[in-house]
Amino acid sequence: MTAGWETVVGLEVHVELATDTKLFSAAPSRFGDEPNTNVTPVCLGLPGSLPVLNRRAVELAMAVGLALNCEIRPSVFHRKNYFYPDMPKDYQVSQYDQPICSDGWLDVPGGSRVGIERAHLEEDAGKTTHLGGADGRIHGAVGALVDYNRAGTPLLEIVSRPDIGSAAEASAYVEELRAILLTLGASDARLEEGSMRVDANISVRPAGSDELRTRCEVKNLNSLRSLRNAIDYEAQRHIELYAAGDAPVQETRHWSEDGRTHSLRSKEEADDYRYFPEPDLVPLAPDDEWVDEVRAAMPELPASQRARLHECGTEPEDAQIIVGRGLAPVVLGAVEAGADAKRTVTHAVQNLALDGAELLGIDHLASLVQMETSGQLTATQAKAVLGIMCERAAAGTADPAAIAAELGFEAMAADELEALVDQAIADNPEAWEKFCAGEAKVAGVFVGAVMKATRGQADGQAVTQLLVQRRDA
Amino acid sequence: MSTDQVAHVARLARIELTSDEIEHYTGHLGRVLEHARQLEDLDLDDVPPLAHPYPLRNVFRDDVESSPVDRDEVLSQAPAASGGQFEVPPVLGAEA
Amino acid sequence: MTSAHVIASEVRAGTRRATDVLEDFLGRVATHDGDVHAFNTVTAEQARAAAAAIDAAAEGGRDPGPLAGVPVAFKDNLCTRGVATTCSSRMLEGWQPPYDATVVQAMTAAGAVMIGKTNLDEFAMGSSTEHSAFGPTRNPYDLARVPGGSSGGSAAAVAAGFAPLALGSDTGGSIRQPASLCGIVGIKPTYGRVSRYGLVAFASSFDQIGPFATDVADAALALDVISGHDPADSTSIPAAVPDFEAALARGVEGLRVGVVSELTGSGRNGAATGGPAPGDAAGEVLDGIDADVTERVLEAADALADAGATVGRVSVPAVTYGLTAYYLIAPAEASSNLARYDGTRYGLRVEGADVEEMNRLTRRAGFGDEVKARIMLGTFALSAGYYDAYYGKAQRVRMLTRRDFDAAYADFDVLLSPTSPCVAFRFGERADPMTMYRCDTCTIPSNLSGDPAMSVPFGTGAEGLPVGVQVMAPALGEETMLTVAAALERAAPPLPKPPLAAVTGSTGAGR
Secondary structure, three states: HHHHHHHHOOOOEEEEOOEOOOOOOEEOOOOOOOOOOOOOOOOOOOOOOOOOOOHHHHHHHHHHHHOOOOOOOOEOOOEEEEOOOOOOOOEEEEEEEOOOOEEEEEEOOOOEEEEEEEEEEEEEEEEEEEEEOHHHHOOOOOOOOOOOOOOEEEHHHEEEEOOOOHHHHHHHHHHHHHHHHHHHOOOOOOOOOOEEEEEEEEEEEEOOOOOOOOEEEEEEEEOOHHHHHHHHHHHHHHHHHHHHOOOOOOEEEEEEEEOOEOOOOOOOOOOOOOEEEOOOOOEEOOOOOHHHHHHHHOOOEEEEEHHHHHOOOOOOHHHHHHHOOOOOOOOOOHHOOOOHHHHHHHHHOOOOOOOOOHHHHHHHHHHHHHHHOOOOOOOHHHHHHHHHHHHHOOOOOOOOHHHHHHHHOOOOOHHHHHHHHHHHHHHOOOHHHHOOOOOOHHHHHHHHHHHHHHHOOOHHHHHHHHHHHHHHH | OHHHHHHHHHOOOOOOOOOOHHHHHHHHHHHHHHHHHHOOOOOOOOOOOOOOOOOOOEEEEEOOOOOOHHHHHHHOOOEEEEEEEEEEEEOOOOOO | OOOOHHHHHHHOOOOOOHHHHHHHHHHHHHHHHHHHEEEEEHHHHHHHHHHHHHHHHHHHHOOOOOOOOEEEEEEOEEEEEEEEEOOOOOHHHHOOOOOOOOOHHHHHHHOOOOEEEEEOOHHOOOOOOOOOOOOOOOOOEOOOEEEOOOOOOHHHHHHHOOOEEEEEEEEOOHHHHHHHHHHOEEOOOOOEEEEEOOEOOOHHHHOOOOOOOOHHHHHHHHHHHHHHOOOOOOOOOOOOOOOOOHHOOOOOOEEEEEEEEHOOOOOOOOOOOOOOOOOOOOOOHHHHHHHHHHHHHHHHHHHHHHHHEEEEOOOOOOHHHHHHHHHHHHHHHHHHHHOOOOOOOOOOOOOOOHHHHHHHHHHHHHOOOHHHHHHHHHHHHHHOOOOOOHHHHHHHHHHHHHHHHHHHHHOOEEEEEEEOOOOOEOOOOOHHHHHHHHHOOOHHHHHHOOOOOEEEEEOOHHHHOOEEEEEEEEOOOHHHHHHHHHHHHHOOOOOOOOOHHHHOOOOOOOO
């Protein structure tokens, strides 16, 4: 950042809500299917069709709002009128001046608090594929194909206040928001796949002032890296314009792969969306009882999860990874159930970047760690068992004892291990002398021998303990 | 209401009009809006707007799938279709 | 003409075959619809199959339902699966919906047999059916006159004896006004009483489906069948449906009937009814309501008084502004509802170099003059800088109307007025838009408030043409409305049949 200036960023984040059906129709809300197969008359805007609001979508929106410390308020859906082929009714139904969630905040890890202006529900559009233009771009296209499978997918648009002061902070805000959404099960929130879309309103101002200067809205930010780079680029562009005695124009700009933002061709007509209350839907007015029910059903939020992980000795980076993977409930649960915190956290960070890990039963993870602590399983064996546990987590058949038995990881009888250790000592007399003389590193010779004899199934730590016992006897 | 306003509104509504037609509609709409001037003198600041005639609130459906419409039946009614999709002329002046 | 009641009971009893009933009506359609043009589509083959199925059910000892074998005509803005649903517009010519409207399902499930789809003003915008893209419907009482609109085809079909029952839609009077002009009964139920799912929207917060019939009892029977909560329509009211037919036999003794001052002059003989009534106020009578119509309404009020009702006059001041508010809000909603006709998914397309041009050319070619005018009017009323002065203010008038009606219903059980300010007029007579819009002066207030209202024939006016009296009731007050309508029907002077009826031997005493 050029000295004397500071960056001002507000973010608009659209997330697809994780419902089974669409916002206003009972069509499956699912991707990757054949075009135009997940559609009802409502999704296609067929004459005579009418919308009915999905209760689950409202509850997810409320949960996100509560997690963002918003007030849940009565809301009215409006129609936003504009023509586009992938908008089946040529209007979008959206909460306009009365969003369901308003006036909240999000504490970004690292200390700053970002205000949340609003979070409102709206329907997504379909997908237009441009034909014939280079790389499927609009320019030079000879036609387009429209698939309405995505039309009507519930979106929650979360609008922050312009409280974000840097690219790094913007990135941290999005990461924290994403962790909240995942924790709530409100969205899978994948930037790269478009289930989370971030637009950044960027401006600059003289350092220390509180004015808000002309901002530009930058779109097409499909990674955190794009977000950071676009903010830095756009802020610098504004500073240079001001330095040259010029000023930016309020407009929408497109972030492109070449590392720059480009002005989108402005339309001839100024936008006039002619919002008015959607007459086919009735007002939404959640009562306190319903809001309380939603609140009561909410899981522990990432900030609180991190705090508790810290309490049991987890490093901040590890805590962030665990929370980011949605593993905090199972990790904290296992520790509470008596599992060794350090080993549990180590597994979560090193061995649980697997699909299904977040579904592991607390008891199963706790007993695995206990089997390891007690020497029934080696660290290597425990890792192998964990892998299979994750595969079976969804089915609930991830019992570590059963899996260990399947893999032949029988806990070795103590006398059997002792016999093997004694054999190893007898086979390596020179090494034994050195060990007894205090050369701890030659322990590897005996551990290796025992491992070889057991095809790797012995617990190295247990072998070392036996060696020490023999030496000190 | 001016012819410029009518032309602007026709663009917003995506209706192609000739200049003669613009004249015609300027007259037509002008007569209706002239009549609407009777509302000008009405002081309704204390009267809230009414959007829905019957005071229903909180109408929902459960998040349960129902069977989609048959794609072939729908596409058979489309002006142009290709590969299971609706086909349109190129889209200009919009973002990708 | 046989009533739906008689047909259904005979078919249920097995004394008459639905197939024979259908052929009688199809015969009348074949003979006369060339003159009347009530239908856009006659679904004879489907109807024959449906009637045969009804007969098979009856023969097999299964009850085909309360409308067993009753032919019914559906306004051509009600979606019928696999049967063209055109809204009398080039835009949807030939469009076959992939689903049935909820009311179509309900009627069919009750044993009714769809005989065809009826003509209307394009997208239900009009009061004469002159705005149909497929040519107007003619009034069975006088083929040189309009049947009213927009459900003119449905009204004419019932009046001409093409079907005992028809369904229409009423946004600003589109059931009641054509019922009045065609000498039959038409009901606009409470907004939300009947599901709108599958009704091609004109103005969503006004549109309501209702029945046409030759008498009040048949209309009540059809209303019974189509009423009820539908989870597919968010504005559908989750209220139990009363037994509407049971309301018909109740007397009007003790009911308080208010004649709406603004819509009903005092007549040639001064105040028609007793002294000042509770809540009475001398509202200024609106211009343009013909004397012959006013006379019939006053006679109707007298008849109710004779039957034991308490009759008085009542002012509903906001009705003065109803027309204006309606002709801002309804076009505003229509401008949005009709945006989807863009040439992409269904209906007409006129090719263009790009999507925007394709949209513009399609909408130029697909929409008629009146539809274009209303779309533009509505677009304007919602546009930046004008919203508050037009749409916003009209919504406040709507609230004012709601309040004025509430005040009136504090003192009266039902209200009375003309349905239409005039009897059936000649084609082209009301070409000026405001003149045409004034046809809806008396009907619009109930659309603004969402309350139920119906038209009942009550004698004739100029040139022997039918006059309808409008009975209005508070929300969900259909039973009382029907009680009063049935009393009016009993007291009404006999109405001559339309001259078309002469062909099958009925009286031809009309003009």
